[in-house]
Amino acid sequence: MTNLTTRNGTPVSQLTFGTMQFGGTADEAASAAMYEAARAAGINHFDTAVGYTGGASETILGKLIKNDRDDIYLATKVGYVGGASAQNITKHFDTCRKQLDQDAVDLLYMHRFDDDTPLEETFGTLAALQSTGAIRHIGVSNYAAWQVMKAQAAAQSLETRIDAIQPMYSLVKRQAEVEIFPMAQDQDIAIIPYSPLGGGLLTGKYTKGETGRLTDDARYKARYGQDWMHGTAATLADLASAYGVAPATLAVRWVLAHPAQPSPIISARSVVQLEPSLAANDFEMAKDLYDEITGLSVTPAPATDRLEEG
Numbered sequence: 046m047t048n049l050t051t052r053n054g055t056p057v058s059q060l061t062f063g064t065m066q067f068g069g070t071a072d073e074a075a076s077a078a079m080y081e082a083a084r085a086a087g088i089n090h091f092d093t094a095v096g097y098t099g100g101a102s103e104t105i106l107g108k109l110i111k112n113d114r115d116d117i118y119l120a121t122k123v124g125y126v127g128g129a130s131a132q133n134i135t136k137h138f139d140t141c142r143k144q145l146d147q148d149a150v151d152l153l154y155m156h157r158f159d160d161d162t163p164l165e166e167t168f169g170t171l172a173a174l175q176s177t178g179a180i181r182h183i184g185v186s187n188y189a190a191w192q193v194m195k196a197q198a199a200a201q202s203l204e205t206r207i208d209a210i211q212p213m214y215s216l217v218k219r220q221a222e223v224e225i226f227p228m229a230q231d232q233d234i235a236i237i238p239y240s241p242l243g244g245g246l247l248t249g250k251y252t253k254g255e256t257g258r259l260t261d262d263a264r265y266k267a268r269y270g271q272d273w274m275h276g277t278a279a280t281l282a283d284l285a286s287a288y289g290v291a292p293a294t295l296a297v298r299w300v301l302a303h304p305a306q307p308s309p310i311i312s313a314r315s316v317v318q319l320e321p322s323l324a325a326n327d328f329e330m331a332k333d334l335y336d337e338i339t340g341l342s343v344t345p346a347p348a349t350d351r352l353e354e355g
Contacts, residue, residue, distance in 0.1 A: 046315045047208045049152070051089055052115040059301060060326060061090040061120075061231040061237055063312040068101025070314040080109045082316045086323045092310050094122035094156060094194070094209075095137045095144070103144035111146075120152035120209075120237075121145070122186055129159035129167040133169065138174065152209055153165040154184035164199035184209035197232060198296055214238035214307065216247060216281065216296055216342050217274040220354035223345050226305040230319075238300060241309040242322070244269050247296035251275065251280035277341045284338065290328065292319035299338045300324040 049057040050160050062083040067076040077157075083091075091110065093102045096129060103121065110117045124139035134155075154175065155167060184201065185193060185207055193210060210229055212221040221238065229236050242248055244265045245257045252275070258265040269275075278292070285292040302308040313319035318336045344354055 047182075048232050049235055049269075050119060051118045051151070051208065055089060055116065055179040057090040057118045057308065058088045059308055060086075060323070061092050061310040062088050062309050063239065063310040064091060064093045064102045065097050065108045065312055066102075066314050067093075067105040068098035075315050076105045077109060078316045078320050079313060080106075082112070082319055082323065083256045083261075086326060088323075089116060090118040090120070090308065092120045093145075094154075095141045095251070096125055100140070101128035102186055103141060105208075107145035107147060110135045113181065114147070117147070118152070119147070119150045120154065120184065121150050122154040124159065124212075124350050126157035128182065129155055129162045131166055131170040134167065134170045138179070142179075149179050149181070151180070152182040152184050153180040154186045154209070154211055155188075158189070160186075164196050165202070168200045168205070169197060169203055169208075172200070172205045175205055177304075184206035184211060186239075187213075190228040191226075193228060193232070194232070207232070209235040209237055211237045211239055211310075213240050214300060214309070214339065215241050215243040216299055217243045217269065217277055219342060219345050222303075224348050226307075228301070230305055235306055236305050237310060238308040239310045241297050241300040241311065242293055243274070243278070246274060246278045247279060247292055248280060248321070249285070249292040252279045252282055255283075271327045273342075282340050284341075288334075290324065294324045294328050294329075295322035295338060297322045298323075298328045299335060301325060302330050302335050338344075 091106060093264050116124060121141050123134055127133040171183045183205060185196060197207050212225050214221045243260055246259055246269045251259055259269055281294045281295060285295050297309055300307055311322040
């Protein structure tokens with residue numbers, strides 16, 4: 046896989062910290078405490094986006110990394126709204142730099158695929174930013190494998206390449222295993238998946254009747270609303286109890302253990318909520334346990350749908 050490193054040459058950590066909660070469900074004090082906990086656990090890869098919490102995520106993260114900048118791998122995203130035109134990318138990235146109070150970032154993602162803008166325009170804009178040193182690496186988020194390959198061809202024609210992909214992936218969302226992971230391995234693209242806890246479903250809190258995004262946000266309710274997903278979460282919680290660990294620890298460790306070597310993005314509202322995910326770093330997962338957890342959800346069929354060859 047692509048070897049992503051900080052400015053001082055240190056490899057990026059296995060876990061990535063996502064700051065989507067900064068300035069939202071986590072105020073500045075809670076955000077700072079989580080940042081310090083993540084750093085203490087060895088995390089040096091931090092992920093944000095231009096529009097997270099109305100820009101507060103980038104603003105808070107920018108303050109926190111000020112004295113650590115060369116030790117930090119900083120990733121952000123543009124183009125979730127407004128498309129992937131040169132004008133929109135430039136506008137969003139200028140906002141990113143202002144909010145982060147940084148001239149440059151290590152990794153810039155296109156947040157989603159845009160059917161209406163030529164790929165040559167999108168990746169030509171990113172290549173230009175890369176040539177000036179404003180970004181070091183190019184990434185894509187929420188792209189299908191075929192979209193990545195079209196984009197990679199455009200990037201290569203511009204003498205650059207896609208270095209990272211950010212797909213959704215967890216025990217209850219495994220579609221990325223079918224084409225995205227093999228494509229990324231073939232293309233030497235780093236895999237940085239988001240939502241390894243299934244929007245909080247795999248923490249086990251919903252089996253206890255607690256509330257959160259899955260009860261309060263219609264998008265998450267639709268994304269994780271199937272009965273089998275809740276059944277998988279309940280069984281995972283039972284298994285975690287038998288091992289004396291939090292369900293979140295098993296869920297994150299299971300993602301880490303995939304042969305494609307993904308670097309999952311963990312997040313939380315507080316240090317207490319973050320700790321079980323951080324614990325995945327040190328949890329030893331034997332192959333038998335990995336296989337047992339894998340069996341709690343349906344393994345998606347191979348891309349050819351020839352199950353006998355899977």
